[in-house]
Amino acid sequence: MxxxxxxxxxxxxxxxxxxxxxxxxxxxxxxxxxxxxxxxxxxxxxxxxxxxxxxxxxxxxxxxxxxxxxxxxxxxxxxxxxxFSPVIPGSVRLLDALRTKGVPVFALTNFGTDTFAYAQTQYDFMNSFDRAYVSGRMGVIKPDPRIYEMVEKDCGLPPESLLFTDDRADNIAAATSRRWRTHLFDGWQGWARRLVAEELLTEKEAGL
Missing domain, CATH: 1.10.150 (DNA polymerase; domain 1)
Structure with a gap:
């Protein structure tokens, strides 16, 4: 693959x-x-x-x-x-490493429109996404299948080409049902290993 x-x-x-x-x-x-x-x-x-x-x-x-x-x-x-704190530094480093490699990085998050805008003034990483899919703007929250369909239509990429991490199993299951590649987040190290396995980062780039 x-x-x-x-x-x-x-x-x-x-x-x-x-x-x-x-x-x-x-x-x-x-x-x-x-x-x-x-x-x-x-x-x-x-x-x-x-x-x-x-x-x-x-x-x-x-x-x-x-x-x-x-x-x-x-x-x-x-x-x-x-x-909404503290920041998870290892995860932010992975986000930055992917962007440095030129990998498109999106957010898909259950977040209010107002709170997302406020968080953008507090944390630099909140402004780092190539595309930010924010439930408050979209009018639907995970794990409703519609939100994943909306992402697919907007980005124009095949579902199987999307790699998604989330800490909630129900959100992961909904994405998997749409043929997304998924990773249940349980710490930045495991996510880093998955990014290496997908050949998106080297171990050094992933901080391993």
């Missing part, structure tokens, strides 16, 4: 960590955070943002709808960048 024609990165927990619970634990304590998340599905709120709902307005609406937790819900907006 020939080498992939493009490499596609998920972003959260691949290029930077995404752990809202960790920030809440630090700010309000684990016990109170567990109560909050049990009573209010903040990840569902975030899914709405990732599908295109406005960031601040959505958080404010949820805060107003749940006055007993309003200040805690607003943390999602006010401390969002702390939740």
């Amino acid at each position: 020939s080498r992939p024609q493009a490499v596609i990165f998920d972003i959260g927990n691949v290029l930077a960590e995404w752990h809202p619970e960790r920030v809440y634990d630090r700010l309000i304590g684990r016990e109170r955070r567990e109560r909050l998340f049990a009573e209010i599905d903040l990840h569902w709120m975030n899914a709405a943002i990732d599908t295109g709902a406005p960031f601040l307005a959505t958080v404010e609406e949820w805060a107003e709808d749940h006055p007993e937790w309003s200040s805690e819900i607003r943390i999602w907006h006010d401390r969002w960048i702390d939740m």
Whole structure:
């Protein structure tokens, strides 16, 4: 099989960590955070943002709808960048190495339109993609098969020529069903080895 024609990165927990619970634990304590998340599905709120709902307005609406937790819900907006951190340096180095080799690098990410734009002001790597497929702009989130189809139509490359990494098995399964090459991300070293195996990078270029 020939080498992939493009490499596609998920972003959260691949290029930077995404752990809202960790920030809440630090700010309000684990016990109170567990109560909050049990009573209010903040990840569902975030899914709405990732599908295109406005960031601040959505958080404010949820805060107003749940006055007993309003200040805690607003943390999602006010401390969002702390939740999307730290950067995973090994993965960013791989992104840079692929670009140096002239390999097209795309992003396919569940991300709000507003939050993506904000993250671009905070992290240089967020501006490094040849194409950025952002769910908030597209109106659909992974693992809905439509988002993968939209990527294929936009980039014009055969599905089997796309190499995609994501930390979620359901997102990987959806891509695999469309004949994408896939790698379930569990650390930058494993991803580096896969890029070497696909003859996109040498071991030295991959930092191995």
